Amino acid sequence: MDIKKLFREYAKLSSAHFISLTATIPVTGAIAMGEKNLFLLTVIFFIGLAAHIFGFAFNHYNDIEVDCLVDQINKRPLPSGSISKKHALIYISLIFLSGFVFTLYFFGIKLLALYLIGIILASLYDRYSKKISGMDFILAASVTTGVVFGAATVSFEFTNLVLLLFILAFIQTLNLNLIAGGIKDADHDFMINSKHIATRLGLKVKNGIFIVPKTFKFLAYLFGIVYAFFIISFVIFKLIMISLPLFITLIFLNILFLYITYKMIHLKGFDRQEVRKYVIIQYTINWLNIPVLLMSIAPWAGLLVFYPLIGLVLSNIIIHQTIFRPQVL
Numbered sequence: 001m002d003i004k005k006l007f008r009e010y011a012k013l014s015s016a017h018f019i020s021l022t023a024t025i026p027v028t029g030a031i032a033m034g035e036k037n038l039f040l041l042t043v044i045f046f047i048g049l050a051a052h053i054f055g056f057a058f059n060h061y062n063d064i065e066v067d068c069l070v071d072q073i074n075k076r077p078l079p080s081g082s083i084s085k086k087h088a089l090i091y092i093s094l095i096f097l098s099g100f101v102f103t104l105y106f107f108g109i110k111l112l113a114l115y116l117i118g119i120i121l122a123s124l125y126d127r128y129s130k131k132i133s134g135m136d137f138i139l140a141a142s143v144t145t146g147v148v149f150g151a152a153t154v155s156f157e158f159t160n161l162v163l164l165l166f167i168l169a170f171i172q173t174l175n176l177n178l179i180a181g182g183i184k185d186a187d188h189d190f191m192i193n194s195k196h197i198a199t200r201l202g203l204k205v206k207n208g209i210f211i212v213p214k215t216f217k218f219l220a221y222l223f224g225i226v227y228a229f230f231i232i233s234f235v236i237f238k239l240i241m242i243s244l245p246l247f248i249t250l251i252f253l254n255i256l257f258l259y260i261t262y263k264m265i266h267l268k269g270f271d272r273q274e275v276r277k278y279v280i281i282q283y284t285i286n287w288l289n290i291p292v293l294l295m296s297i298a299p300w301a302g303l304l305v306f307y308p309l310i311g312l313v314l315s316n317i318i319i320h321q322t323i324f325r326p327q328v329l
Contacts, residue, residue, distance in 0.1 A: 009077045015056035020311020023048040029150025032162045050099030055122040118145035130194040140173035160239040175223040180279040210270040228254035242296040257285045284308040
């Protein structure tokens, strides 16, 4: 296999399409605490990058048998055999060690403990997500730990904005994994009798029919409403100070998020490509709240708005020679 193709396969294993978002999670915590040192923010980004690659690649490693059962997904590097299990494990270990060393060298033992807590929680999710119900909450705790990590690189005396980011990161992850992820995996999770909450609630694809129970729809709307509630409450009660234009932008984003949620849970049939589209749109809209909030203390943080688009376009060009059609999700 030539170098370019090998690079593409490892990028697929790393779920490169979401790298620009998840690798930025600890960076948002640091910015919310007032960090402006570009070098340190870059270091934090690379630690977030290592955590992202570890979490997603280890998830693929644990899901090989399931991925082999589903068309399109069975073209991923591990089930297709383009990367062996041995080489994948070596890659995952090296990525873990790079994050370990970077954290210890630049931020010391306390921050290393936080890094390891996040990695352990992500590993538990990767290992047991389809075997034990409620592992979505473990993953949400792992992602929230990433925000805590970023904020703690500045200080452990967290601001109200950082506390809001903790809450939003937890809800965002629950939504992405339980709602969007549940829909994305509805076909094969039902097939393997997964213990995922979405499957336990009755979400499934049976005989070509996409079945979305009322309880699942309720949860989908609940996450969106609670997410918006915390943002609006923090602003109204002046726990964070934000300009009126930014506040209006936040309200618009959350209304749009609920609309996309409605479209996603009322799909007439299960089409993986269409589901991919809605998952990316929904998660991107949800994410856009964060840079808008950060602009209240660091106007330049608005540049993060472009991260999802840049990351998606670059990953698609590098991996799939296309722009807007994500093939691995």
